[in-house]
Amino acid sequence: MTCVPGTTPYPWPWHGELDPERLALLLVSCYADDRPPPGDLAAVVRAAGGLVAGVRVRAPRPAAGESAASWIDMPVSAPGWADVPVSAPSWADVLVSVPGWDGFYAGPLDALLRRHGRDLLLLAGCCLETGVHSTLRSANDRGYECLLVADATRAARADLRAGAVSTIEMSGGIFGAVGASAAVAAALTGKE
Amino acid sequence: MTCVPGTTPYPWPWHGELDPERLALLLVSCYADDRPPPGDLAAVVRAAGGLVAGVRVRAPRPAAGESAASWIDMPVSAPGWADVPVSAPSWADVLVSVPGWDGFYAGPLDALLRRHGRDLLLLAGCCLETGVHSTLRSANDRGYECLLVADATRAARADLRAGAVSTIEMSGGIFGAVGASAAVAAALTGKE
Amino acid sequence: MTCVPGTTPYPWPWHGELDPERLALLLVSCYADDRPPPGDLAAVVRAAGGLVAGVRVRAPRPAAGESAASWIDMPVSAPGWADVPVSAPSWADVLVSVPGWDGFYAGPLDALLRRHGRDLLLLAGCCLETGVHSTLRSANDRGYECLLVADATRAARADLRAGAVSTIEMSGGIFGAVGASAAVAAALTGKE
Amino acid sequence: MTCVPGTTPYPWPWHGELDPERLALLLVSCYADDRPPPGDLAAVVRAAGGLVAGVRVRAPRPAAGESAASWIDMPVSAPGWADVPVSAPSWADVLVSVPGWDGFYAGPLDALLRRHGRDLLLLAGCCLETGVHSTLRSANDRGYECLLVADATRAARADLRAGAVSTIEMSGGIFGAVGASAAVAAALTGKE
Numbered sequence: 001m002t003c004v005p006g007t008t009p010y011p012w013p014w015h016g017e018l019d020p021e022r023l024a025l026l027l028v029s030c031y032a033d034d035r036p037p038p039g040d041l042a043a044v045v046r047a048a049g050g051l052v053a054g055v056r057v058r059a060p061r062p063a064a065g066e067s068a069a070s071w072i073d074m075p076v077s078a079p080g081w082a083d084v085p086v087s088a089p090s091w092a093d094v095l096v097s098v099p100g101w102d103g104f105y106a107g108p109l110d111a112l113l114r115r116h117g118r119d120l121l122l123l124a125g126c127c128l129e130t131g132v133h134s135t136l137r138s139a140n141d142r143g144y145e146c147l148l149v150a151d152a153t154r155a156a157r158a159d160l161r162a163g164a165v166s167t168i169e170m171s172g173g174i175f176g177a178v179g180a181s182a183a184v185a186a187a188l189t190g191k192e
Numbered sequence: 193m194t195c196v197p198g199t200t201p202y203p204w205p206w207h208g209e210l211d212p213e214r215l216a217l218l219l220v221s222c223y224a225d226d227r228p229p230p231g232d233l234a235a236v237v238r239a240a241g242g243l244v245a246g247v248r249v250r251a252p253r254p255a256a257g258e259s260a261a262s263w264i265d266m267p268v269s270a271p272g273w274a275d276v277p278v279s280a281p282s283w284a285d286v287l288v289s290v291p292g293w294d295g296f297y298a299g300p301l302d303a304l305l306r307r308h309g310r311d312l313l314l315l316a317g318c319c320l321e322t323g324v325h326s327t328l329r330s331a332n333d334r335g336y337e338c339l340l341v342a343d344a345t346r347a348a349r350a351d352l353r354a355g356a357v358s359t360i361e362m363s364g365g366i367f368g369a370v371g372a373s374a375a376v377a378a379a380l381t382g383k384e
Numbered sequence: 385m386t387c388v389p390g391t392t393p394y395p396w397p398w399h400g401e402l403d404p405e406r407l408a409l410l411l412v413s414c415y416a417d418d419r420p421p422p423g424d425l426a427a428v429v430r431a432a433g434g435l436v437a438g439v440r441v442r443a444p445r446p447a448a449g450e451s452a453a454s455w456i457d458m459p460v461s462a463p464g465w466a467d468v469p470v471s472a473p474s475w476a477d478v479l480v481s482v483p484g485w486d487g488f489y490a491g492p493l494d495a496l497l498r499r500h501g502r503d504l505l506l507l508a509g510c511c512l513e514t515g516v517h518s519t520l521r522s523a524n525d526r527g528y529e530c531l532l533v534a535d536a537t538r539a540a541r542a543d544l545r546a547g548a549v550s551t552i553e554m555s556g557g558i559f560g561a562v563g564a565s566a567a568v569a570a571a572l573t574g575k576e
Numbered sequence: 577m578t579c580v581p582g583t584t585p586y587p588w589p590w591h592g593e594l595d596p597e598r599l600a601l602l603l604v605s606c607y608a609d610d611r612p613p614p615g616d617l618a619a620v621v622r623a624a625g626g627l628v629a630g631v632r633v634r635a636p637r638p639a640a641g642e643s644a645a646s647w648i649d650m651p652v653s654a655p656g657w658a659d660v661p662v663s664a665p666s667w668a669d670v671l672v673s674v675p676g677w678d679g680f681y682a683g684p685l686d687a688l689l690r691r692h693g694r695d696l697l698l699l700a701g702c703c704l705e706t707g708v709h710s711t712l713r714s715a716n717d718r719g720y721e722c723l724l725v726a727d728a729t730r731a732a733r734a735d736l737r738a739g740a741v742s743t744i745e746m747s748g749g750i751f752g753a754v755g756a757s758a759a760v761a762a763a764l765t766g767k768e
Contacts, residue, residue: 099687100333101367106684111675114527129359130366134329141292141326143498157362163355167321170349174322175293291495300490303483306719335690484717485751513743514750518717521710525676541746547739551705554733558706559677 004147004187007179009169013120013145018187020049024118026139027092028055028103028125028132041124041152041181042091048188051118054092055103057131103135110142120145122184124152129164136168137175146176149184196339196379199371201361205312205337210379212241216310218331219284220247220295220317220324233316233344233373234283240380243310246284247295249323295327302334312337314376316344321356328360329367338368341376388531388571391563393553397504397529402571404433408502410523411476412439412487412509412516425508425536425565426475432572435502438476439487441515487519494526504529506568508536513548520552521559530560533568580723580763583755585745589696589721594763596625600694602715603668604631604679604701604708617700617728617757618667624764627694630668631679633707679711686718696721698760700728705740712744713751722752725760 001016025045042052098107113119121144123136132153139146148168155161168175193208217237234244290299305311313336315328324345331338340360347353360367385400409429426436482491497503505528507520516537523530532552539545552559577592601621618628674683689695697720699712708729715722724744731737744751 099684101329102333105330105333106687108675108682111527111682129362133359134333137293137326137329138297141294141297143495157358160355160359160362163352164359166349167325167352167356170321170352291492298492298495300483303490303719335687485713486717489714489717513746517743518713521677521713522681525678525681525710541742544739544743544746547736548743550733551709551736551740554705554736 004179005183007177009173012147012177023050023120025052025122026055044185052092054095056097057101101131101134102138104138124149126154127156128153129160140175148178149181152181196371197375199369201365204339204369215242215312217244217314218247236377244284246287248289249293293323293326294330296330316341318346319348320345321352332367340370341373344373388563389567391561393557396531396561407434407504409436409506410439428569436476438479440481485515485518486522488522508533510538511540512537513544524559532562533565536565580755581759583753585749588723588753599626599696601628601698602631620761628668630671632673633677677707677710678714680714700725702730703732704729705736716751724754725757728757
């Protein structure tokens with residue numbers, strides 16, 4: 001039995017089989033620069049044998065000063081969400097860009113994770129209430145065992161953070177469990 | 193221009209074309225008895241020409257005293273989520289039963305709404321933080337224009353209601369707008 | 385190594401691991417009466433530990449004398465494809481009813497097979513060129529290893545049977561392999 | 577009423593409303609060089625106001641000398657199907673790359689067509705029996721009205737062409753209709 005220490009509301013993963021070969025870290029990013037979350041979570045996961053996937057949701061986003069409506073109406077011939085560069089950044093194995101807030105909608109994320117045998121998912125990134133939450137909910141529906149790495153997420157509004165975390169934890173972990181990046185690192189490196 | 197009065201953070205629908213022929217009410221239900229939300233919202237929508245769909249998420253649910261794990265492990269030969277009766281209750285035109293919290297996942301909801309030309313969605317039911325929120329997020333990704341009918345929802349935990357509503361409204365209505373059932377009725381009947 | 389004897393163009397399954405616990409038989413049916421294909425294929429698969437799923441495509445179909453257009457225009461309040469009874473017939477563990485020719489579209493088939501750990505699929509039923517072929521193509525895209533049980537299929541038009549089979553076999557088995565029901569039975573019962 | 581002249585087995589589109597603003601041409605390509613089909617079909621469609629989408633299925637394909645198995649096992653860090661360049665070629669408005677033979681599976685094609693209001697689809701490319709047929713079948717399930725532009729397709733095997741075309745036309749056009757590129761051009765330019 002290997003679990004990430006200190007996760008709530010239950011020891012994660014539920015079956016106690018924290019096999020790095022079944023593990024993937026989804027870094028959901030809403031940053032303009034697609035930068036990864038702070039710290040070395042991605043490096044730790046890769047070193048242990050986990051897969052690191054950048055998940056660019058609502059891509060491309062409206063440029064500064066544009067409304068969402070202008071994005072919706074964007075001419076097809078303009079650089080659009082079907083035309084975004086998809087080469088993976090240095091901190092990821094793959095990068096998936098999708099049009100919605102849910103990283104699984106209208107893209108290859110589910111096919112990619114299945115092909116690589118990854119059914120244990122760590123979720124982090126920004127923003128917690130939007131892309132991270134939608135992607136985690138969708139992953140849970142698809143049968144993935146999910147852990148929100150809470151300190152590796154950024155909330156769009158500070159007052160909504162606690163509710164977003166509680167919604168995952170309620171009813172015994174209705175959408176998965178919640179943990180900390182240091183605990184993930186400890187579990188994967190065997191050090192405490 | 194016809195909008196539902198008093199919606200936040202923007203007048204809904206955004207284009208001002210509240211055409212009942214394009215309207216559907218999704219009653220997401222997590223009740224054991226699949227009862228509709230209180231009031232006559234469904235009747236008002238149907239009388240105006242809207243479509244009323246019952247959306248039974250996470251169907252079937254574990255019986256009282258069963259854990260979610262027992263549901264997951266349910267033998268295929270037992271009465272299971274692929275075997276639930278799907279006849280519509282009296283208050284709905286159709287009933288869709290799906291295995292996840294997102295009413296659009298692994299079921300015919302999107303196909304059904306497209307076939308009937310419904311792109312304006314009213315969402316209500318229970319529980320707000322789980323099935324209603326997942327279904328609303330998914331609908332928004334698919335391009336539906338969504339209104340949460342807040343007083344026709346029930347929250348699993350009272351302390352999470354405000355955050356769940358704010359998450360929809362933030363950033364100018366990132367997942368849609370929020371309104372009241374009386375205002376929907378007023379807009380559809382032409383009375384205030 | 386266990387394979388079904390005599391499959392073309394390659395020994396199926398490709399990895400030689402014919403584990404009944406990973407096996408499912410999809411009986412795609414376009415019959416008015418949803419009868420299974422002739423013979424005892426379903427019984428053999430179930431006795432060995434395989435899962436048998438009835439897959440009712442394009443459900444419900446137009447009644448005799450109705451055009452497809454009338455089906456498309458069917459009022460929602462009429463008994464419709466979202467309202468079909470979904471109790472499994474005696475020869476199947478589960479029955480999935482979907483609106484398209486592809487048994488995986490807009491329904492729970494993929495979720496159900498994943499939940500039960502089935503990634504080796506036998507496909508049979510009627511009609512070969514329509515529902516069986518669409519479902520097999522879709523299964524192949526999703527990473528399932530597929531065997532068409534050719535003698536347990538019925539073609540809509542006899543002159544199209546050979547082409548439909550060759551299309552699966554071409555390029556080294558581009559959509560899977562093709563075999564016979566007696567060979568499947570032999571492999572599963574250990575008798576030749 | 578405007579239809580493409582000479583289509584079989586019925587005048588296409590069935591409703592007689594050949595509105596270029598609702599039209600898209602899907603050029604499904606299995607060529608190593610992703611070249612478009614011969615002729616100026618794409619240019620004619622764009623000039624009339626139609627949308628032209630390149631649909632790269634099974635992308636990336638195994639390189640020459642590689643087996644499909646080597647592709648399946650391709651390390652994630654290698655240039656992979658999630659990493660393919662997705663800038664549109666000069667003859668298309670957008671380019672969609674997907675992992676399966678069905679251009680709608682695990683990608684943004686459906687979302688893109690809906691966003692741009694395109695429900696009339698012309699299908700062409702290579703190979704007829706594989707990517708073109710899978711994409712056309714999937715489009716039909718989703719409610720798109722489809723026309724195979726037969727002379728703008730290439731078959732993988734000449735002996736399978738007739739059967740692939742007949743399968744679309746049978747039962748009164750079970751998956752759509754079949755026509756010629758010159759007739760499409762005539763209908764769109766108003767010249768015969």
